[in-house]
Amino acid sequence: MTRQAFIARLREGLRGQTPQAVADIVADYEAHFTDGEAAGRTEAEVAAALGDPDRLAREIRAESSLNRWREERTASSAAAAVFAVIGLGAIDILVLLPILMGVASAMIAVAVAAIVAFFAGAVVFAAGPFFAPPGGPVAAILAGIGIMAGSTSVGAVLTILSVGLINALVWYGRLHYRLLKPALEPQNLASQNPAGQG
DSSP states (O other), X not given: OOHHHHHHHHHHHTBTBOHXXXXXXXHHHHHHHHHHHHTTOOHHHHHHHHOOHHHHHHHHHHHHHHHHHHHHOOHHHHHHHHHHHHHHOHHHHHHHHHHXXXXXXXXXXXXXXXXXXXHHHXXXXXXXGGGOOTTHHHHHHXXXXXXXXXXXXXXXXXXXXXXXXXXXXXXXXXXXXXXXXXXXXXXXXXHHSTTOOO
């Protein structure tokens, strides 16, 4: 692959990133070609050493999404991080996605139950004293507060578990990124020091 074709595919894969980020990334890869050519390597050899530009773009986009999640901790950044991690490995989707969907479905079901319980507790708290429940109005008020507190605790635990799950996916993405990352450094070192000097 030629330098021009590599850079064009890399730019295409990075579509959606900020212009400055794309410019910086492209400049880094242009420098790899310049250094490789200065060491006597052809454009095709440098491109082969760098790896598939489409895969590199996916990895860079995933890294960007993971960084955004670490900085913002919002629902949209979490979704972007999850999809970026899943997008890194098409084969892994067959294993990871069913597990992730099962866990997410269970967490959503528990969250819905906690919300329903919270509103049920609010109804018991507000209306219970007027219907003379066993134990009197104080018991109804305390039962309502207890139900709302319990559902709030469940919501807090779900939030912690959600953040933990996303952090686990971020860790997985980082591990996956390292496994997919081409071994540029040893090849660059070899090209700069072919006789093993120094």
